[in-house]
Structures are given as structure tokens and as C-alpha cells.
Amino acid sequence: MADQEASGENKPQPKQEGQVINLIVKDQQGSEVHFKVKSHTKLEKVMKAYCDKKAIEQTAVRFVFDGQRVNPQSTPQNLGMEDGDIIDCFMEQIGGSS
Template sequence: MADDQEYINLKVKAQDNEEIHFKIKKTTQFKKLMETYCQRNGLSMANVRFMFDGDRIQETQTPKELSLENNDEIDVAIEQVGGSL
């Protein structure tokens, strides 16, 4: 049997339900995906949390470490700073 596919497709979903799809290597640290997502959306890495199944994803973790599967969904939460509108 062939080894696991080298790449995985992941769906990153923001609080407004906007989705961005990423194709990364299973051994790539999430930092690369996080930085790319933030750059595309004009966000600061310091203000954004990435989570899978309610657990925060660390920059040094990889899809393989978290046993992610093709088309799994990563949730993005923007940390709100300051008061209300």
C-alpha cells in the first residue's frame, strides 16, 4: 500500500463563514498557513487564533501531528481588543 499522500487540502473558515482553501504538505508547520492567511486578509498573527475541533493550533504543529484528513476545517477567530461599538 502506498504511503499517505504528501499533500492535504484544508479549509480555513472565518467567523463570517468565509472560507479559504489551502493545499499544504502534511509535514509543513502551520505557521506557514497562518502567515499566508493573515497576509491575504490584512490581519496580524497576534490577533488571530486557529483552532481544530476547539483546540488551538500551535505554529509549530503539522497536519500530520494533528491527524488531519483531507478537507478538514480549521476555524479562525479574531481576538477582539477594546470596547464595544
């Protein structure tokens, strides 16, 4: 038993689900806002914080990651986000037909 303790086999492994990653939200003008979030945090928290910082309504913008619109209930872990990934923020456009 002393051999197991000396080799560190009984030590618990750190959990990966609480891992903190850096995400960047980038708007159409190229302005970036950096966020540190846990990989299991809902992205709606990032979206709200971004909109509050920029003083814009959440309904006026769309968030896109890897070409797909981001669901506010998704987490970085669900979307396979890694440290330093960029979420694009676009102004909502209405219309387009004549």
C-alpha cells in the first residue's frame, strides 16, 4: 500500500469540465471583447455581458461560431470551443427584399 501512495495512484484527477477558457467576441468593426468562462457555463451569460458592455440590446445582434448561430443555452463544451476561440457578433438585419 505504501507503494501506491508513493506513486500517486490514489490522488484524484482534476476534473476537465470546470476548465476555464478564454473566448473572444468580435464585432463587424473588428473590436474584440475577451471573456474567461468555464467550459460548462451557458453562453447566454457571455452574450448578456457583451451586450451590457457595448450598451446594445441582445435582440439587436446575432452571435456566430464556426458559421453556426450560437444557441444561448449552449456551452463552450457542447460546441467544442477551445481557448482563444472567436465568436463573431453581427447586427441583426431586417428586410432584404424589394
